[in-house]
Amino acid sequence: MWLVEARTVFSRARVRALLVVLVAVPVFLAFAVYLAGGPHNGQGPTFLDRASHNGVFTALAGLVVTMPFFIPLSIAVMAGDAVAGEASMGTLRYLLIRPAGRARLLAAKGAVLALFCMVAALVVVMAGLLAGVVLFPHGPVVTLSGTTIPFLDGVGRSLLASLVVGASMFGLGAMGLFVSTLTDVPIAAMAVTIGLVIVSGILDGVSQVAFLHPWLFTNYWTSFTDLVRDPMHWGLVWKDLLLQLGYVAVFGAAAWARMVTRDVQA
Amino acid sequence: MSGPSDLAVETHGLTKVFSGRPAVDGIELSVPVGSTYGFLGPNGSGKTTTIRMLLGLLSPTAGSWRLLGREMPGAAMSTLPEVGALVEGPAFYPWMTGRENLERFDSMGPGRPSRSRRARIDDALARVGLTAAAGKKYKAYSLGMRQRLGLASALLVPRRLLVLDEPTNGMDPQGTREIRNLVRELATGGTTVFLSSHLLSEVEQVCSHVGVMHRGKLLAQQSLSDLLASAAPRLRAEVDQPEEAAQVLSGLGLDDVLVAGRQVSGGLAGVPPELCCRALVEAGIGVRMLVPEQVSLEDAFVALTGEGFDVAG
Ligand SMILES: Nc1ncnc2c1ncn2[C@@H]1O[C@H](COP(=O)(O)OP(=O)(O)O)[C@@H](O)[C@H]1O
Ligand SMILES: [Mg+2]
Numbered sequence: 213m214w215l216v217e218a219r220t221v222f223s224r225a226r227v228r229a230l231l232v233v234l235v236a237v238p239v240f241l242a243f244a245v246y247l248a249g250g251p252h253n254g255q256g257p258t259f260l261d262r263a264s265h266n267g268v269f270t271a272l273a274g275l276v277v278t279m280p281f282f283i284p285l286s287i288a289v290m291a292g293d294a295v296a297g298e299a300s301m302g303t304l305r306y307l308l309i310r311p312a313g314r315a316r317l318l319a320a321k322g323a324v325l326a327l328f329c330m331v332a333a334l335v336v337v338m339a340g341l342l343a344g345v346v347l348f349p350h351g352p353v354v355t356l357s358g359t360t361i362p363f364l365d366g367v368g369r370s371l372l373a374s375l376v377v378g379a380s381m382f383g384l385g386a387m388g389l390f391v392s393t394l395t396d397v398p399i400a401a402m403a404v405t406i407g408l409v410i411v412s413g414i415l416d417g418v419s420q421v422a423f424l425h426p427w428l429f430t431n432y433w434t435s436f437t438d439l440v441r442d443p444m445h446w447g448l449v450w451k452d453l454l455l456q457l458g459y460v461a462v463f464g465a466a467a468w469a470r471m472v473t474r475d476v477q478a
Numbered sequence: 479m480s481g482p483s484d485l486a487v488e489t490h491g492l493t494k495v496f497s498g499r500p501a502v503d504g505i506e507l508s509v510p511v512g513s514t515y516g517f518l519g520p521n522g523s524g525k526t527t528t529i530r531m532l533l534g535l536l537s538p539t540a541g542s543w544r545l546l547g548r549e550m551p552g553a554a555m556s557t558l559p560e561v562g563a564l565v566e567g568p569a570f571y572p573w574m575t576g577r578e579n580l581e582r583f584d585s586m587g588p589g590r591p592s593r594s595r596r597a598r599i600d601d602a603l604a605r606v607g608l609t610a611a612a613g614k615k616y617k618a619y620s621l622g623m624r625q626r627l628g629l630a631s632a633l634l635v636p637r638r639l640l641v642l643d644e645p646t647n648g649m650d651p652q653g654t655r656e657i658r659n660l661v662r663e664l665a666t667g668g669t670t671v672f673l674s675s676h677l678l679s680e681v682e683q684v685c686s687h688v689g690v691m692h693r694g695k696l697l698a699q700q701s702l703s704d705l706l707a708s709a710a711p712r713l714r715a716e717v718d719q720p721e722e723a724a725q726v727l728s729g730l731g732l733d734d735v736l737v738a739g740r741q742v743s744g745g746l747a748g749v750p751p752e753l754c755c756r757a758l759v760e761a762g763i764g765v766r767m768l769v770p771e772q773v774s775l776e777d778a779f780v781a782l783t784g785e786g787f788d789v790a791g
Contacts, residue, residue, distance in 0.1 A: 216585045224573050302569025306631070309533045309565070310587040311558040317586075476535040 213312070217320040218327060221290075227328075230286040231335055237282055238274025238340035245270075246347045258437060263344070268353045268366035270344025271337045272440060275370075275377055278336050279433055284409045287381045290328050291388020292402030294321040295471070299396040299478040308476060318393075318471045322464065325385045330378035337374035341367065359442040369444070373436040380436070380452055383429035383459030384409060390467040396478040426451075429459050485547070486511045486639045486670035487532060492541035494527050501527045503694035504541065509672055509687070514665045516681030516702070517674040518779070519691030525674040526566050528691075529643050533563055546638055559589045562637040564645055568628030572617035576608060576627050579616055583631050590635065602630040607656065621648035629660070640664060641672045646680060658684050682775045690782055697782045702775075709778035712771045713751055714743040718764035726761050730754060746770065 221227055245263045259273040295318070298304035307317055344350070353366030361369075388405035395401050412430040415421055425431050432452030438445035487509035494502045502524040509515045519525050530536040532543060534551040543550050548557045570579040580599045584590050590598075603609050606626040611619065619627065625648055632640060642661070646654045661684050665671050675681050681688060682702070689699040698705060713732065717723040723742045724735050730753065732744035746754075751770040758765050771777075 213586055216582055220571065220574070220582055223578075224571075301571065302567070303571060305530075305533075305535050305565055306569055306583060307586055308535060309558055309561070309563050310583055311534075311555055312586045313555060473537075475537060476530070 213316065214320050214323045218324045221324050221328070227290070230289060231331070234278060234282060234286060234332055234335050235339040237278050238271065238336055239343045241274055241277055242270050242340065242343035242347050245273075258434075264348050266353050266363075266366065267341055267344030267346075267348050267350045268363070268370050270348060271340030271370040272373060272437075274336045274340030275333070275373060275436065276434075279377060280413070283332050283336065283377070283381060284384055285406060286332055287325075287329055287384050288388055288405035288409065289402050291325055291385050292392050292400075292405045293398045294325060294389050295392040295467075296395050296398040296401040297392075299476070300398055302478055304478065305476050314472045315468060318389075318468060322386070322389055322467075325389060326382060329381040329385055330375065332381070333374040333378035334371075336377075337370050341370060355442040356437070356440050357442040361442060369439050373439050376436040376439065376449055376452070377433075379456060380433050381456075383456040383463075386460040386463035386467070387429075390463040390470065393467050393470040393474065427455070429455065431455070484511055485509060485544070486513075487515075487543070487545060487672055489528075489532070489543040490541055492528065492531060492543055493539045494524075494531060494536060495539040500539075500694050502531065502538075505691075505694075505696040506699075507543075507689060507696065508699065509670065509689075511670055512665075512668060513687045514661065514671045514673065514685045515687045515689065516685030517672060517689050517691065518676070518678065518681045518775075519674075520676050523676075523691040524694040525676075525691055526643055529563070529565055529641055529672075529674060532641065533558070533561070533565065535565070555588070559587070559635070560638045561641060562632030562635075562639070563641040563643075564625075564628045564632055565641070565643045567644075567647060568624045568631075570616045570624070570627060573615065575613050575615055576603070576619065576623075576630075577612040579627065580631055580634065584634050598634050599630075602633045605633055605660065606630045622650060622653045625649055626653070629657070637669055639670045639672065643674045644676065645673065646675075646677070654680075678775045678779065688775070690779060692783045698778075705778050706773050706775065709773045709781045710745045710747065711773050712743055712777075713746050713749075713754055714741060714767075714769050714771050715754070715758065715765060716740050716767040717742060717758065718766070722761065723758055723763050726757050726763065727754060730757055740766075743771075 242263065259269050259276050262269040263273040298307065308314060350363055352360045352362055354360050387408055388401065391404045392401040409430065412428045415424055416428050416430055432448050432455060435448035435452045438448055485508055487507050489505055489507040491504045492502060493500060493504050505528065517525055527536065531538045532545065534554045545557050546560060550557065577599060580602065581595065584595055584599065585592065603612050606629045608623065608626050608630060611623055625645065629645065646657050649657065661671055661673065673685065685702055688702050688705050690697045715723065717740060720737045720740055720742050724737050727742060727744050728735050730749050731747055732749055733747050735742065735744035751768065755765065755768050
C-alpha cells in the first residue's frame with residue numbers, strides 16, 4: 213500500500229515540478245556564482261562564499277539557500293494536499309470504502325510524506341554536487357574548523373547533511389498532515405502549514421520569547437552545518453532530531469484522532 | 479419476521495442531523511438479500527446521506543445498522559470488501575489513466591491478489607464498455623465515461639451487495655440502457671443491488687423493491703408490485719356530457735371525481751370499471767373512451783407524499 217501510494221504521488225506532474233524547482237535552485241546558484249565570481253569571503257549566506265572553492269560547498273550552499281523557503285514550501289504543499297487533496301477530489305471516500313482503513317491510509321500518507329522530505333533534501337544536494345563538480349574544483353575539502361578532509365569524505369558529509377535536513381522537516385510534515393485532515397480544501401491546508409513555518413521563523417528571531425526557542429521546530433534547522441566541522445558536532449543535530457520526533461508524535465497522534473473520527477462529506 | 483441473514487441492509491432509527499436539521503430521520507431500511515431495491519426520492523431527500531452512513535463515511539447521529547448481517551461500523555473492514563459502491567458520482571485521479579486508477583484502488587486495501595489484477599481490471603472495463611478508453615487520462619473522460627469507470631471499480635471483484643447512488647447521472651440514453659441491463663444481469667447473478675435514484679422510471683424498470691424517501695423520512699417500503707397495488711387506481715373517461723357523467727360516477731361511489739373538458743376521472747375505490755361503463759351508457763351518456771388508469775410509481779409517490787415528485791426536501 214505504501215508503495216502504491218508513493219507511485220501515485222510521485223507520478224503527479226505537480227510533485228515532479230516541485231522536485232524540478234529543488235534541482236534548479238542549486239544549479240542556478242552554481243551558475244550565478246560561476247559567472248559573477250560569487251561573494252567575497254564572509255559575505256552572503258553561510259557556504260555561499262565557499263561555493264566556488266569546492267563542489268561539496270556548492271551542494272551545502274544549495275541546502276542553506278533552499279532550507280528556509282523552498283524545501284519547507286514543498287513539504288507544506290505535499291503535506292497540506294495529503295488528505296485534503298483526496299477529500300477535495302472525492303477519492304477519499306472511495307479509498308475508505310475500498311476499505312483502505314482510516315489509520316492505515318494515514319500511515320501510508322505519512323510514510324510517503326517522510327519519503328518526500330528525504331527526497332527533497334537529497335535532490336538539492338545531488339544537484340548541487342553535480343553542478344559544483346562540473347563548474348568548480350573537486351579536490352580535498354577545507355572544513356569549517358580549518359582542517360582538510362578528502363573529497364569523498366566531503367561528499368559523504370554533504371549526503372549526511374541532506375539526510376539530517378530531510379529528517380528536520382518531519383515535524384513540519386506531521387503538522388501539515390494534521391492540518392490536512394481538518395479540511396476538504398487543500399490550498400487552505402497548504403497555506404496554514406506555510407503560515408506555521410513563517411510564525412515559527414519569526415518567533416525564533418524575537419529575543420523576548422527566547423524561552424520558546426528550544427521548542428520551535430525551525431530552531432535547529434541549520435544544525436546540519438555542524439557536520440562540516442572537524443570533528444563533526446552532533447549536539448544540536450541530536451537535539452533537532454529529538455524535537456522533530458516529538459512533533460511527529462504529537463501531531464501524528466492528533467492527525468490519527470481526527471482521521472479515524474471525521475465525517476467524510478466530500 | 480425475517481432473520482438478520484435474510485437482509486442485506488438493515489437499519490434501525492438511522493438518523494443524521496446537520497446543524498440542527500435532520501437530513502435523515504430515523505429510517506428503518508430492510509433490504510432483502512437478492513432484491514433490487516430502488517431507494518427513491520427527490521433531490522435533497524437524504525439518499526446520499528443514508529448511503530454515506532451505511533458505508534461508514536458519516537457517523538450517524540443516532541441509530542444502528544447491519545450490512546450483510548454484520549453489525550456496522552465494527553465489521554467494516556471484513557464487510558466492505560464484499561460491498562461495491564458508487565457514492566455521489568465517481569471520483570478518480572485526473573492525472574492517471576482509467577486503468578492506472580483501477581490499479582490504484584485495487585491495490586489500496588486487503589484481499590485483492592495482484593496476480594489476478596490485470597485480468598480482473600480487463601474484465602471490469604469490458605463489462606462497462608470502457609476497454610477502448612482504458613489508456614486515456616481520466617481528465618479526458620466525459621461524465622458518462624467517468625460514471626462507467628466508477629462502476630468498473632465497483633465490479634473489480636464479485637460482490638454480494640452493490641450500492642449505487644444515482645448511477646445513470648450524466649449518462650446518455652444509450653448508457654442509461656446499458657447500466658439498466660448491467661444491473662439486471664448482476665441481480666440475476668444473485669447480487670443484491672441497492673440503487674438510489676430520483677428517477678421514477680429508472681426504479682420502475684429495474685427494481686423488485688422500493689423504499690420511498692421524502693424529507694429524510696422513509697415513507698414506504700415494499701415490493702414494487704405491492705406498492706403499486708396499494709395506490710388507488712383511477713378511471714378516466716371521455717364523454718359527451720361530462721357534468722352528468724361526473725354525477726353518475728360520484729353516485730356509484732367513486733371519489734375525487736374531476737372534470738377537465740370532455741374528460742372525467744375519479745378514484746375507483748373498489749368499483750369495477752365495467753360497472754361504471756354500464757351505468758354511464760344506461761344514463762344516456764355517450765362514451766368515447768373509458769380506461770382504468772395504469773397506476774404508475776409516480777401516482778403512488780404522490781399518494782404517499784401528497785406532493786409532486788419534483789419538490790426538493
Ligand atoms: N454536509 C452537510 N451539511 C449540511 N447539510 C447537508 C450536508 N450534506 C447534506 N445536507 C443536507 O441534507 C439533505 C439531504 O441531502 P442528500 O442526502 O445529499 O440528498 P439526496 O442524495 O437525496 O439528494 C439536503 O437537504 C442537504 O442540503
Ligand atoms: Mg444524492
